[in-house]
Amino acid sequence: MDLLFVADPLEVFKTAKDTTFAMMREAARRGHTIWACEQRGLSWQRGSRVVARDARRISLTGDAYAWFKVEEQRPVELAAVDAVLMRKDPPFDSEYFYATHLLEQAEREGARVLNSPRALRDHPEKLAILEFPDVIGxxxxxxxxxxxxxxxxxxxxxxxxxxxxxxxxxxxxxxxxxxxxxxxxxxxxxxxxxxxxxxxxLPEIVQGDKRIILIGGEPIPHALARIPQGSEIRGNMAVGGKGVAQPLSARDREIAEAIGPVLAARGLLFVGLDVIGDCVTEINVTSPTGFQEITQQTGFDVAARFVDALEAAVAAPRT
Missing domain, CATH: 3.30.1490.20 (ATP-grasp fold, A domain)
Structure with missing residues (x-):
């Protein structure tokens, strides 16, 4: 397959923990072709189709720093690749919003975009929990x-x-x-x-803000509990939280079973639920993370599970 990742600049990836990199690495291992572009490179003009003007076909070097090599750079029509993966990090600002409209236009032209651009637009990460009042605080x-x-x-x-x-x-x-x-x-x-x-x-934050990963509507068997350190109340890895993988609890599975199939049916292939104690606090759909930490600590290959689901989604008949 030809896969186009819409993401932040490759030069800023932290490959030791980046989930998009883990996706690329597993896809490349299976022989899929990796293209990458930035959100700002998406373009449409009457009489043509949505293109990624700055698309780069890359190979992975295996080096921790100079981790990719550009094999080719040219405009690529989104409808011409097998799948487009929208992995641009938040914030969900006006430019992100406009990008979802360009991606939706690409869908009308025949592209397969994951996560669905309409679903990205309809599920802002803080507000998406309002649909599920029974599992929030x-x-x-x-x-x-x-x-x-x-x-x-x-x-x-x-x-x-x-x-x-x-x-x-x-x-x-x-x-x-x-x-x-x-x-x-x-x-x-x-x-x-x-x-x-x-x-x-929620005082249970001291045990961690758990990231439950849903792929194709189903949870993987481990959550990543991001535990606040020192005087911090936030468990986010970006502010120094310690990530500890742990098996899903019965409540975690109950939450995943309530939310997962609903979101998968809307075209959200990959979702990250944030759970503190028994309550969902956020539903992350733009660029959830956690693949590498869970895999390193448990041996469960999250990226492999994701690419399995991606391959199945591309092979499935369009509805």
């Missing part, structure tokens, strides 16, 4: 500062976060004393201009 989404104060008065210990953050960026905890609540609301809410998510603080 107390949550508020609002632009109203007074509503946030009332939520704090009710739950005492809360987490506030922006809707467009990633890697733990912009997350605040306010305890029962309400210290700095006003300032934090002003920072995130910008005097009513910006919507904020507020959730009850």
């Amino acid at each position: 107390p949550t508020l989404v609002t632009r109203d500062a007074q509503a946030i104060r009332e939520f704090h008065a009710q739950h005492q210990d809360i987490i506030l976060k922006p809707l467009d953050g990633m890697g733990g960026m912009g997350i605040f905890r306010v305890g029962a004393d309400g210290l700095n609540l006003g300032s934090i609301i002003e920072t995130l809410n910008q005097h009513g201009r910006t919507t904020v998510m507020v959730q009850k603080y």
Whole structure:
């Protein structure tokens, strides 16, 4: 197969832990051809099809640093490859939004895009949990500062976060004393201009913010618990959280079975659920991670499972 990865610049990949790199490596091992482009290279013009203007066909060198070699560089029509994998990291900003429309146009022209661009657009990672109220904790989404104060008065210990953050960026905890609540609301809410998510603080975070990986709607058997270190309340690996792979609990499987088939039916081949204790806190669909850490610690080859599912998706009749 010819596979086109829409991703961040290859030059910034951290190959020791990058999930997109793990996908590429496994696909290349099976003999598939790897193309890569950046989101900014997507283009459409009347009379032609969506193209990746900066597409590069690469081979993998095996070197930890100079890890790829460009074999060819030219514009590539998205409909001309076997699958397009949208792996651009957040934020889900206006340019990402526009890219999903270009990718959807490519689908109309015959391209197979995974995850589905419409599904990416319809499932913003913070707000996607609202569809599944039975598996989330107390949550508020609002632009109203007074509503946030009332939520704090009710739950005492809360987490506030922006809707467009990633890697733990912009997350605040306010305890029962309400210290700095006003300032934090002003920072995130910008005097009513910006919507904020507020959730009850879940003390189970000390055991880790678990990443449950769904491939084709089914969970792999291990989660990656990202455990906060030192005085941090955030377990995100980007802010120093320690990743510890562990078998799925019965509750983890219950959550995965409730959410996985629903999202898979919408064209979301690869999803990362964030779970603290018994509650889902986010549903990650843009570029979930965790493949390499789980594989290294458990021996379960997550990338192989993913490429199996990718091959099956490409071979399946279009609906």
